[in-house]
Amino acid sequence: MTRDCMTSFEKFGVVGGGAWGTALAQLLAAEGAPVRLWAREEDVVAAINAEHRNPLFLPGAALSPSLTATSDLGTLSGLDALLVVVPVPYLRAVLAALPAGDAPLIFCSKGMEAGSFDFPIDIAREIFPGRGFAVLSGPTFAHEVAAGLPTAITLAAENPALAEGLARALARPHFRPYVSTDMIGAEIGGAIKNVLAIACGIVDGAGLGLNARAALISRGFAEMTRFGLARGALAETLAGLAGLGDLVLTCTSSNSRNFALGQGLGRGESAAVLMADRRTVAEGAFSAPVIAAAARADAIDMPITDAVARLVAGETRVADAIQALLSRPLRPEGR
Ligand SMILES: NC(=O)C1=CN([C@@H]2O[C@H](COP(=O)(O)OP(=O)(O)OC[C@H]3O[C@@H](n4cnc5c(N)ncnc54)[C@H](O)[C@@H]3O)[C@@H](O)[C@H]2O)C=CC1
Numbered sequence: 001m002t003r004d005c006m007t008s009f010e011k012f013g014v015v016g017g018g019a020w021g022t023a024l025a026q027l028l029a030a031e032g033a034p035v036r037l038w039a040r041e042e043d044v045v046a047a048i049n050a051e052h053r054n055p056l057f058l059p060g061a062a063l064s065p066s067l068t069a070t071s072d073l074g075t076l077s078g079l080d081a082l083l084v085v086v087p088v089p090y091l092r093a094v095l096a097a098l099p100a101g102d103a104p105l106i107f108c109s110k111g112m113e114a115g116s117f118d119f120p121i122d123i124a125r126e127i128f129p130g131r132g133f134a135v136l137s138g139p140t141f142a143h144e145v146a147a148g149l150p151t152a153i154t155l156a157a158e159n160p161a162l163a164e165g166l167a168r169a170l171a172r173p174h175f176r177p178y179v180s181t182d183m184i185g186a187e188i189g190g191a192i193k194n195v196l197a198i199a200c201g202i203v204d205g206a207g208l209g210l211n212a213r214a215a216l217i218s219r220g221f222a223e224m225t226r227f228g229l230a231r232g233a234l235a236e237t238l239a240g241l242a243g244l245g246d247l248v249l250t251c252t253s254s255n256s257r258n259f260a261l262g263q264g265l266g267r268g269e270s271a272a273v274l275m276a277d278r279r280t281v282a283e284g285a286f287s288a289p290v291i292a293a294a295a296r297a298d299a300i301d302m303p304i305t306d307a308v309a310r311l312v313a314g315e316t317r318v319a320d321a322i323q324a325l326l327s328r329p330l331r332p333e334g335r
């Protein structure tokens with residue numbers, strides 16, 4: 001029997017000890033199930049094992065003693081499934097160092113790789129051909145999941161049996177996966193909403209009002225849909241939890257690191273200063289130029305994404321970017 005056909009997944013590992021990896025590990029370990037988490041930082045490993053906390057990336061969350069951490073990727077073998085929660089710019093190097101095996105890999109990061117224009121599943125297919133893959137993505141602030149607040153999420157895998165088996169294993173009374181077979185749609189929704197959250201933060205920081213934010217969410221969703229449909233995503237995935245759901249969450253709250261980065265840009269602070277020395281990620285800052293370039297190459301119109309890419313690169317000022325967006329020729333809404 002292959003892992004894809006397994007009906008139960010009991011032993012989980014988590015690759016990545018940032019806020020989201022820690023919250024997902026805690027979700028699975030909360031009732032005492034053993035969960036092994038790989039973290040890159042020795043101080044994170046030590047704090048999880050000795051104090052059952054991750055003060056660096058998920059301060060305030062009490063972790064279950066059945067969640068244990070390691071800094072040795074080699075020990076993540078003999079498990080039923082691995083949740084991979086490494087920011088996309090570092091993903092390829094971490095995957096290349098993972099031990100071989102047949103446990104399905106569930107990708108939880110939201111971004112597109114520079115240079116290759118790959119999403120996480122594309123990278124994984126190169127490194128682990130033939131292995132089972134899934135994508136877990138949706139409106140899920142890590143601290144809320146760790147606190148046991150109600151959350152719904154998309155769980156996509158090409159193989160419906162794998163998606164359903166994983167959904168059963170990950171579901172909790174307050175954590176509800178909705179299954180799908182559309183991995184690319186889930187990946188595109190998560191990557192593009194990060195960029196649009198920066199845009200909405202800019203509008204907030206610059207004091208441009210709530211009408212402007214609603215316009216950005218709608219027109220940003222149109223960009224996500226154009227890009228997604230061109231790459232074979234299903235419209236229903238983009239309109240679901242991994243697309244519109246996450247867009248609404250992160251475009252309306254400064255708990256989003258991407259939105260908060262945008263607020264700083266909107267107040268006129270420099271991107272370089274806002275990005276310097278930060279330990280946490282705002283994936284949209286990495287992904288914006290990548291997605292903008294991929295869209296240009298495929299002649300997909302994404303003016304908001306393009307403006308965020310130029311603002312993050314320090315190539316334009318907020319007032320000029322807004323003026324450029326507002327002075328585009330009038331057009332039918334459906335385009
Ligand atoms: N925090 C959240 O609420 C959510 C985050 N995500 C996504 O999950 C992914 C991970 O984000 P977080 O857990 O929030 O990260 P985080 O911002 O809390 O922590 C940064 C992470 O990057 C890792 N890192 C830094 N430099 C690295 C390197 N050179 N090699 C490998 N790893 C390195 C750190 O070890 C740490 O795990 C991102 O793609 C994010 O978009 C998805 C859903 C919710």
Ligand SMILES: O=C(CO)COP(=O)(O)O
Binds near residue numbers: 246250
């Ligand atoms: O993706 C997230 C919630 O779904 C977290 O968003 P930020 O990375 O912007 O904090």
